[in-house]
Amino acid sequence: MKSVKKPRNDIFDDLYEEFKLIRDDKRSFNRKYRIEESECFFRAINKIYRLYGYLSILYMIENHDEFPTCKIMNKEIIDLYENHIVRGRGRNIYDELKSLPDIDLCPFCNNRPVATLDHYLPKSNYTTYAIIPNNLVGCCEACNTVKGNQFSNKADEQLFHPYYDDFDAVRWLYATVKEGDAPSINFFVKINDSLYVDLEKRVIKNFEVFNLNKLYCILSAQELSGIVGQLKRINERNKIKRLLWDRYDSERQNDMNHWKTALYEALYKNDWYCSGGYMKFKRI
Numbered sequence: 001m002k003s004v005k006k007p008r009n010d011i012f013d014d015l016y017e018e019f020k021l022i023r024d025d026k027r028s029f030n031r032k033y034r035i036e037e038s039e040c041f042f043r044a045i046n047k048i049y050r051l052y053g054y055l056s057i058l059y060m061i062e063n064h065d066e067f068p069t070c071k072i073m074n075k076e077i078i079d080l081y082e083n084h085i086v087r088g089r090g091r092n093i094y095d096e097l098k099s100l101p102d103i104d105l106c107p108f109c110n111n112r113p114v115a116t117l118d119h120y121l122p123k124s125n126y127t128t129y130a131i132i133p134n135n136l137v138g139c140c141e142a143c144n145t146v147k148g149n150q151f152s153n154k155a156d157e158q159l160f161h162p163y164y165d166d167f168d169a170v171r172w173l174y175a176t177v178k179e180g181d182a183p184s185i186n187f188f189v190k191i192n193d194s195l196y197v198d199l200e201k202r203v204i205k206n207f208e209v210f211n212l213n214k215l216y217c218i219l220s221a222q223e224l225s226g227i228v229g230q231l232k233r234i235n236e237r238n239k240i241k242r243l244l245w246d247r248y249d250s251e252r253q254n255d256m257n258h259w260k261t262a263l264y265e266a267l268y269k270n271d272w273y274c275s276g277g278y279m280k281f282k283r284i
Ligand SMILES: [Zn+2]
Pocket: 106, 107, 108, 109, 110, 111, 112, 139, 140, 141, 142, 143, 144
């Protein structure tokens, strides 16, 4: 779970200007007029969203559907998103938001490329927020699908919001080695500091929602199979430990909550693995 820089402050203004240029057609009774009439409403909820995000209280935000000063119907808001942001005049805004994550990596799994925008507040339940730029977060298809319409109204179950949350203040990802003829790696979340009990609950919740243990186990299996040949050539427990520690240290300096940091720490600390157990991880 990686923070992403926030969209620029005036991005909403640019998006709404695009909406105001949409022409009416036979099916959209007075839509152009109603878009102009609703501008104050959307400006207000854009400010509310940014304030609640900044204060980390988006779990308390109200659903403003059918608010009297919003003259645009819910199905029209969805149409604005699908036909004027994903496709149409606002596509430049869509692409700009999609390009915010660092090196195009999905901020939820930190492993797959960004492919789409996720509605942090689901558009099914918070339709008026479906066109608020700060509610749109670039992520991979898999995380977008698995998150679906999930949203919690409880503080300690809030999903990670890449624009407003930073989960990297402390170390939270660890791994263990299951020894034996069918060995495996298991990843888990733990924060060794009682000051961060609430954060730990949130990280665990997100770890489960985004199915990260399964993803990291698959990636580990490839990694472990790939280093068997090198470890076999070394074939000396202490030298193997030293090599694995070096990799752990290098990964830790790059990202203390990366799955490779957790993996190499678990490996260098495990005597069974360093004494030949590594050969059991060779894929056929
Ligand atoms: Zn992802």
